[in-house]
Amino acid sequence: SQKIEQNSEALNIQEGKTATLTCNYTNYSPAYLQWYRQDPGRGPVFLLLIRENEKEKRKERLKVTFDTTLKQSLFHITASQPADSATYLCALLHTGGFKTIFGAGTRLFVKA
């Protein structure tokens, strides 16, 4: 069955450092991979989308990579800030697909 794995353990980093979150998937060939941010008690908020033919995408302090051979995406936040503390969700969608599959998310804590 299709499976998305994100680090279940929380990631704790110091302010100013780069946070790197991992998303691995199996039994799936997504054409699109998305990253969302979710704060406690709130709905997810879209951050970045990357296509299968793209290796890397950047938006301000955010960077996403997509390796379809390794079936992995890395999500980087540079110069992290305490306000970046949240849960980050990886989501996959295939071409012509209608339903998005979400990972369980990784909780990030950025300490001042």
Add this chain to the structure above:
Amino acid sequence: GAVVSQHPSRVICKSGTSVKIECRSLDFQATTMFWYRQFPKQSLMLMATSNEGSKATYEQGVEKDKFLINHASLTLSTLTVTSAHPEDSSFYICSARPPTPDRENQPQHFGDGTRLSIL
């Protein structure tokens, strides 16, 4: 501002009560909306796809008679949890995606969720 509005944000009620949750798309017409359920520290689980003017499509294992979905207009979908029991307590979230030809290229816009607690 919010693109998708969900109401209410929190409901606490007695077992056996039916609860209605509303999801509205504010900036675009959504022929399709999605309803998710999320347990603590777990991923969003798609419950059903709400289709304007037609029946909802339910995921395997989701009771359609338990979770009634009505998508009566292009901007409103409702989820009614009928005869709710404590095991129905969860965080329910709706989403919508702008209706463009390359829909896969469009992110989903989520409501802020409804925390349902059944006593």
